[in-house]
Amino acid sequence: MNTPENTRNNQRYTSFGDLSPSGKSQKARMMYDYLVKLSGNSPGELMDYFLNKSKFGKDLIESVKNEFRMLRMTLNIQALHQSLDKYSDQKSNLLALVADTHSRKKIRDMGFKVSNTQYAKAKRKAEDGLFFLGSKRHKADHSSRIIFEDTKEIVVSYLLNNSRASSNTCKVKQENGKYIYQPVYYLDSTKLDIYNSICREKPVIRLGLSTFYTLCPTNFKKGKKRADMCPICIKGENNEKRLRKINPEDNTKLSGQIRRQVGLYKKHLLVKKRQSEAYKACLDGLDSDSCVIVMDFKENFRIGGGPVEMSSKFFNKSQISDLGFAAVYKDSNGNKKYKYFNYLSKILSHDAKYASECLSDLLNDQFFRRFNYVHLWSDSGPHFRSQELIYSIF
Structure with missing residues (x-):
């Protein structure tokens, strides 16, 4: 319910430009009454001193003059803009002078007749610093920068x-x-x-x-699709959205639990960032004597499908497991190269034993005999983060 007291409080903290005409009139009346009281019933003398002799008054007048000069300059640009032909390419060139400092609505309110396309083109030219009145250009010439x-x-x-x-x-x-x-x-x-x-x-x-x-x-x-996402990241993103909807002063048990989970999620992001930086540093440090192997299980799939299938074959197709290895190395010219190895199997357990057997077979391949150092990278799945896999490597 809006009471007179609430209305006064709203006007007290509202910008003068956002007040209604009656609100502005009320503020002006309050200022005049205060000037009369402050000047001992001589408001004219106080205003004369403030505007002509006081430093604060002189700064205020100079600020108003600068705003007036800017307005005159903008109106001159507007007059020149309107004098051009409707389809002239120079219109966007002139509009670029003000598009970087004024919104499209404000420009239109000042009398500019511009289309959305013309404003977007002028805005782009202003951002790129392309201010010119030369010959016709169909596109912004980025090569000139x-x-x-x-x-x-x-x-x-x-x-x-x-x-x-x-x-x-x-x-x-x-x-x-x-x-x-x-x-x-x-x-x-x-x-x-x-x-x-x-x-x-x-x-x-x-x-x-x-x-x-x-x-x-x-x-x-x-990416158009986010698959195989980390459950901590998914829950953390949802908890951040929930936390933004909670009142900061809310100290309930649920809000405290959400804040703790968000704190753990942010620590998880720091670990993720550190691991990502370490992986990129490892790739940047490769030479002709070393390589990186990234291993991960892909989604199980079925084979033998077609546009027309009998129901007995469609429902009896067996799944295939795919363990992929990506080898990253540098050639003689220092360029990064990628070589892929895939192990297909009907074993769907995705356990450490199967991963270690495939990795041992991979390292015996002729391709890896050229390298003296091999860096292994994987996600934190239990089939990779196990003592059995580490033992099989060493």
Whole structure:
């Protein structure tokens, strides 16, 4: 229920520009009454001194003059913008002068007649620093901007720190026009979040959003499906959502339990980050004498299917277990290479005995005799995190 006391409290903490006309009039009346009382019934003399002799008054007048100058400048740009032909490419060039500091709604409120496409184009030019009135250009010429190599390296490093490597590969075009196969990295965060992290942590770098997207290699992708997820991560994400809905002053048993679980989840993320950094450091430290083996069980599958199947065969198909090994090594030119080995079996137990037998057979392969150092990586499944598997290795 809104009482007169609540209304006064709301007006007290509301910005003057957000008040209603009656609220603004009331505030002006209160200020005048206070001036009369403060000046001893001489408000004119007090205001004359404040505006003409006081430092605070002079600063206020200068601030108002600056705002007026900015408004005049914007209106001049608006007049020039309106004088151009409706389909002129120069319209977005002029609009770029104000698109970086004013929202689309504010620009339209000031009298600019702009479409959503024209504003988006002007915003992109402003972010990239493309201010020109030259000949017609159909697209923003990113080649005219000098992009330093360290900026590219920073973008790639942030992408690597917020992604995980997969067993898939894709073609990536190089600067010389040739294509090479690179591993596909699936991003743990959106590209927009990664861009915001760069802007926040590296404020000295002038990097527009469109330029950031241009610098992102095509082998960094956002996964469409999250399979074989860690149960701690899934529960932790859900608990964070629940915690945001809880009142911070709520001290019930349930809220305390959720806070403890979120705390454990954040510690789990720190361990995950440390392991991810160690894995990437291991890959970066490879030479011609060493390799990395990543092992994991894939999802069981069935074989022998077809577009037309008899019911007896469809329901009697046996499952196949697939234990995969990915070997990562460097060739003579220092480029990372991937070689895959798969062990298919009707054994569905996924136990340490089967994993150790497959690993022993793998290490006896002719391919691994060239390496003196082999680094083994796996998830924390019980079939890999066991003394039996470690004993079989050593």
